[in-house]
Amino acid sequence: LAFLFLVAAFSCENKEEKIFTEKDINIIPKPIFTELNTGSFKFTNDTKLIAETKEQQNLLRSFSIKLEKVSGIKTEVASIVPTTNYIQFVVDTTLKDEEYNLAIKTNAIVVKANAYAGFVYGLETIKQLLPVAIESAALVQENWVVPNVEIKDAPRFKWRGLMLDVSRHFFEVDYIKKTLDRMAMLKMNTFHWHLVDDQGWRIEIKKYPKLTGVGGFRVNQEDKPWNARPNAPLGTKATYGGFYTQEQIKEVVAYAAERGITVVPEIEMPAHVSSAIAAYPEFSCLAKPIVVPSGGVWPITDIYCAGKEETFTFLEDVLTEVMDLFPSKYIHIGGDEATKTNWETCPHCTARLQTEGLANVEELQSYFIKRMERFISSNDRVLIGWDEILEGGLAPGATVMSWRGVKGGLEASAEGHDVVMTPGTHCYFDHYQGDQDKEPLAFGGYTPLSKVYNFDPIVEEMTLEQEKHVLGGQANLWAEYLPTEEQSEYMIFPRLAAMSEAVWSSKENKDWTNFSGRVKELFKRYDVMGVNYAKSAYQITT
Numbered sequence: 001l002a003f004l005f006l007v008a009a010f011s012c013e014n015k016e017e018k019i020f021t022e023k024d025i026n027i028i029p030k031p032i033f034t035e036l037n038t039g040s041f042k043f044t045n046d047t048k049l050i051a052e053t054k055e056q057q058n059l060l061r062s063f064s065i066k067l068e069k070v071s072g073i074k075t076e077v078a079s080i081v082p083t084t085n086y087i088q089f090v091v092d093t094t095l096k097d098e099e100y101n102l103a104i105k106t107n108a109i110v111v112k113a114n115a116y117a118g119f120v121y122g123l124e125t126i127k128q129l130l131p132v133a134i135e136s137a138a139l140v141q142e143n144w145v146v147p148n149v150e151i152k153d154a155p156r157f158k159w160r161g162l163m164l165d166v167s168r169h170f171f172e173v174d175y176i177k178k179t180l181d182r183m184a185m186l187k188m189n190t191f192h193w194h195l196v197d198d199q200g201w202r203i204e205i206k207k208y209p210k211l212t213g214v215g216g217f218r219v220n221q222e223d224k225p226w227n228a229r230p231n232a233p234l235g236t237k238a239t240y241g242g243f244y245t246q247e248q249i250k251e252v253v254a255y256a257a258e259r260g261i262t263v264v265p266e267i268e269m270p271a272h273v274s275s276a277i278a279a280y281p282e283f284s285c286l287a288k289p290i291v292v293p294s295g296g297v298w299p300i301t302d303i304y305c306a307g308k309e310e311t312f313t314f315l316e317d318v319l320t321e322v323m324d325l326f327p328s329k330y331i332h333i334g335g336d337e338a339t340k341t342n343w344e345t346c347p348h349c350t351a352r353l354q355t356e357g358l359a360n361v362e363e364l365q366s367y368f369i370k371r372m373e374r375f376i377s378s379n380d381r382v383l384i385g386w387d388e389i390l391e392g393g394l395a396p397g398a399t400v401m402s403w404r405g406v407k408g409g410l411e412a413s414a415e416g417h418d419v420v421m422t423p424g425t426h427c428y429f430d431h432y433q434g435d436q437d438k439e440p441l442a443f444g445g446y447t448p449l450s451k452v453y454n455f456d457p458i459v460e461e462m463t464l465e466q467e468k469h470v471l472g473g474q475a476n477l478w479a480e481y482l483p484t485e486e487q488s489e490y491m492i493f494p495r496l497a498a499m500s501e502a503v504w505s506s507k508e509n510k511d512w513t514n515f516s517g518r519v520k521e522l523f524k525r526y527d528v529m530g531v532n533y534a535k536s537a538y539q540i541t542t
């Protein structure tokens, strides 16, 4: 009897076929071309998943696991294409690097792409077409169908980044992975990992164990918002902090790669390095012991000494280990906000000025960066740094991240350098996104959702030649005021959705009103996922 009842229930569910309308298509970032057709594709226990390479098959397998968890439907990877009811990945070399075409028809789903990333994006689009319950953690009663659509899609920019500062506050590997999942959902492909700053050194370096042993921890103080860390004991001992072991770093890099994401490490120099100097004071001009500062102190004069040869040996050793861990073409060396007062009086720096024929400390900073650039490019990588690396003359072959507005980007691209645009006005996610009185304490500034949405990495003043040097754009999340994962999430979402459309979608396809509608649907997905997004972001800006 139970069996009959089940059969009856099943056939009943089958009869009420869902009719899709344009309103059901809420993909973020908006694809270049979308056509809705009648009919739909239904996932069943007979659905087969077809791909050529191991890598692509693993991608389909992870989708299969996700689907089974929420639906109980058991799909499987197969090698023979059945006559009907399958998803197939087809390599199409006529498509561009990250481009994909998605055709959903009643009998099958075909994703065409040139390379792995395209298949990732095709699958992410399929997930966004599925009921939001696909993001649930447990079994849900749902109709597991997707509308018949024809989608042609490719990104406008190849650098679509999110920077996370894990120095000012430390975030566990699990949170990093969660963030990578959420980036992949929005087709963001570059995770810029700010691993070094004054308040903590976060990456294990085997040759210099004190970097993490000493530089990874600081005294927790409750009186200052930028220091307080719940659950860390207060007092005078350096009890708050943490770091990633090299094994964990490899794990994160691999996890990101599976999602089409490159991890770009940032190893700050010559400033923002109190954590390193607390561990190895000999690499600073004064060589005096300091403690890892808790924050709120600025400017900081203890920076690496540009005169001592040992500093460069140390940094090359560090970068050698870093390059072994990160396959990324780009290695970020920071370069921002160097207070050079100690360089002015340091005998080693004075000697360096003389032997190198440098006029001033600006030129010394340029010497420093150029030397690191030679080292990085001799290892077949590309140096990227904040726009201060332009000062005193930019190293040949260097790429610039423009943060103090768009000036640096304009200047560098005019000189023929590649640039990533991250102007503070539109890309700083440590700024408020709603009414300051009602929002949790933030760094300052006001960058609501609509402003992020209106960000364009291409600036009006740019010539066509300069435009070609714009790799893309990036959101930066500085963590001075973000002691918890919940707060970090709150600042990232939904603004990252707006950023994704600013760097992925074609200009013609961008429309704030239309995006606001789709973002409401995204909120439903985030609710299921348990993302602590800022609801205020939406109310304030519409």
Ligand code: TNX
Pocket: 336, 337, 386, 403, 428, 430, 443, 478, 479, 480
């Ligand atoms: C400036 S942006 C910094 C960071 C701060 C941030 C706060 C940049 C390259 N340097 O050290 O955290 O402002 O918004």
